[in-house]
Amino acid sequence: xxxxxxxLTFDSGLxxxxxxSDLSSGxxxxxxxxxxxxxxxxxxxxxxxGHTDKSGxxxxxxxxxxxxxESVANYLKAQGVPYAQIRTVQGMGSSxxxxxxxxxxxxxxxxxxxxxxxxxxxxxxxxxxxxx
Numbered sequence: 001x002x003x004x005x006x007x008l009t010f011d012s013g014l015x016x017x018x019x020x021s022d023l024s025s026g027x028x029x030x031x032x033x034x035x036x037x038x039x040x041x042x043x044x045x046x047x048x049x050g051h052t053d054k055s056g057x058x059x060x061x062x063x064x065x066x067x068x069x070e071s072v073a074n075y076l077k078a079q080g081v082p083y084a085q086i087r088t089v090q091g092m093g094s095s096x097x098x099x100x101x102x103x104x105x106x107x108x109x110x111x112x113x114x115x116x117x118x119x120x121x122x123x124x125x126x127x128x129x130x131x132x
Contacts, residue, residue, distance in 0.1 A: 005118035021067035035079035043123035047088035053110040066091030
């Protein structure tokens with residue numbers, strides 16, 4: 001929506017094993033806690049962005065990163081987060097490595113999902129109307 005967002009961090013790091021899109025127990029715990037926050041703040045939307053390390057090529061990495069993002073989004077939905085709050089679910093492949101982790105092909109830090117929190121359209125309209 002053109003507004004700045006907040007990149008969230010989780011204790012588990014929302015990291016994945018090589019060539020996998022399954023959530024770890026730590027990731028599920030973190031996402032369960034986060035889902036409670038989201039359900040209590042319907043004026044916040046979420047973008048879920050999946051990534052891979054540099055092993056493999058785009059034909060493998062882009063779908064894998066998409067599956068990772070979908071794993072996170074689907075888990076949030078299963079915890080009761082309204083579908084409408086999850087505005088973006090996208091896989092970026094290996095195109096956006098973590099700074100400082102660009103050169104190691106199989107760097108675990110790059111096998112991740114990032115979650116961004118930003119104002120929903122409803123919140124923007126309330127702010128513009130002075131009713132926030």
